[in-house]
Amino acid sequence: MRALRLMRWNSEPELVELPEPEPGPGQVVIRVGGAGACHSDLHLMHDFQPGQMPWDPPFTLGHENAGWVHALGEGVTGLEIGQPVAVYGPWGCGFCERCRVGVETYCENTSASPAPGGGGGLGADGGMSEFMLIPHPRFLVPLPDGLDPVSAAPITDAGLTPYHAIRRSWGKLPPGSTAVVIGVGGLGHMGVQILKATTAARIIAVDTREAALKLALASGADQALLSGKDTAAEIRSATGGRGADVILDFVGSDATLAMAGAAARMVGDITIVGIAGGTLPVSFFSPPYEVSVQSTYWGSRPELIEVLDLAARGLVSPTIVTYPLERAVEAYRRLQAGELSGRAVITP
Numbered sequence: 001m002r003a004l005r006l007m008r009w010n011s012e013p014e015l016v017e018l019p020e021p022e023p024g025p026g027q028v029v030i031r032v033g034g035a036g037a038c039h040s041d042l043h044l045m046h047d048f049q050p051g052q053m054p055w056d057p058p059f060t061l062g063h064e065n066a067g068w069v070h071a072l073g074e075g076v077t078g079l080e081i082g083q084p085v086a087v088y089g090p091w092g093c094g095f096c097e098r099c100r101v102g103v104e105t106y107c108e109n110t111s112a113s114p115a116p117g118g119g120g121g122l123g124a125d126g127g128m129s130e131f132m133l134i135p136h137p138r139f140l141v142p143l144p145d146g147l148d149p150v151s152a153a154p155i156t157d158a159g160l161t162p163y164h165a166i167r168r169s170w171g172k173l174p175p176g177s178t179a180v181v182i183g184v185g186g187l188g189h190m191g192v193q194i195l196k197a198t199t200a201a202r203i204i205a206v207d208t209r210e211a212a213l214k215l216a217l218a219s220g221a222d223q224a225l226l227s228g229k230d231t232a233a234e235i236r237s238a239t240g241g242r243g244a245d246v247i248l249d250f251v252g253s254d255a256t257l258a259m260a261g262a263a264a265r266m267v268g269d270i271t272i273v274g275i276a277g278g279t280l281p282v283s284f285f286s287p288p289y290e291v292s293v294q295s296t297y298w299g300s301r302p303e304l305i306e307v308l309d310l311a312a313r314g315l316v317s318p319t320i321v322t323y324p325l326e327r328a329v330e331a332y333r334r335l336q337a338g339e340l341s342g343r344a345v346i347t348p
């Protein structure tokens with residue numbers, strides 16, 4: 001089968017031939033329907049150094065996957081061949097307290113994971129190939145009726161990650177509150193839709209690209225602002241001087257974090273989702289009093305089930321551009337150049 005593999009750090013992935021995976025005892029192989037192209041893969045290709053992650057290339061990219069059950073290993077029950085499934089991407093040990101409640105992102109025994117500190121597409125082989133080996137059936141969530149694997153794929157990361165970030169701030173988003181989404185790409189446009197579907201907050205979206213601002217408004221934002229040195233002041237004036245209750249930064253650069261610090265309301269949340277690696281100085285005097293600054297990583301299995309439900313009911317609906325596997329490198333180049341709207345999904 002063909003697979004798009006990252007062969008070494010600081011390189012673009014290559015399309016290579018690999019043997020089809022066979023499920024061992026307790027494992028499952030899926031036929032991939034869709035594999036989303038995440039900006040994190042660009043960071044993997046261009047920004048990471050050997051030794052920075054607990055794993056190294058080569059591995060097949062694609063950590064945002066859905067497809068159909070293709071083959072069951074010995075002893076696997078509860079799944080049927082041909083059944084549509086989404087892949088829960090962060091693969092923990094399955095036994096620690098965190099894994100037992102489905103929060104495998106924060107596994108505390110990662111050395112016992114099938115992909116320590118990662119998952120399929122992050123150290124282990126991911127979904128940018130015709131078939132993908134799933135090391136345990138708990139990493140598969142049956143798709144609810146009304147959702148096909150191509151639309152479900154981005155839900156597993158571009159949907160799940162903002163859902164997790166927004167869900168933990170729900171208490172700060174009553175009617176009358178304001179949420180700001182910085183960076184309206186794959187994750188950000190889902191973030192806007194999830195805010196709209198699950199809160200009554202007013203939504204202000206910020207991006208450097210006009211096309212992204214258009215997508216933000218189409219996704220349910222009340223206001224869209226071009227990102228620049230005056231954006232924080234514009235957010236303050238749009239909120240009667242108070243500032244934004246919750247700011248979700250899907251970029252995470254020095255510039256966007258400074259904007260978030262200057263635009264936050266007292267007792268607000270600044271949530272860093274983007275991994276551009278910027279920093280935000282925090283002291284008693286800034287950001288405003290009792291602002292919580294937090295990073296978030298992906299999401300839990302129960303949250304994946306919840307956000308898949310939102311998608312199956314049409315309450316959120318990713319904007320998708322599909323690419324065949326042969327054009328996956330082109331999709332990543334377009335993502336890097338800021339030429340994509342929404343999410344590129346590779347359909348192997």
Ligand code: NAD
Pocket residue numbers: 037038039040041043157161182183184185186187188206207208209212227250251252253255256272273274275276296297298335338342
């Ligand atoms: P994307 O490229 O699709 O979207 C990024 C958006 O940010 C683009 O629309 C871009 O125009 C905009 N942007 C860039 N600089 C900006 C600025 N200064 N101000 C405002 N907007 C700006 O990327 P994506 O796939 O949505 O991923 C977003 C980020 O989240 C990436 O850093 C990715 O690695 C990270 N990520 C984090 C997690 C996590 O668990 N924390 C999970 C997935 C992705």
Ligand code: ZN
Pocket residue numbers: 038039040041063064157158
């Ligand atoms: Zn990702």
Ligand code: ZN
Pocket residue numbers: 092093094095096097098099100104106107108109110
């Ligand atoms: Zn664990």
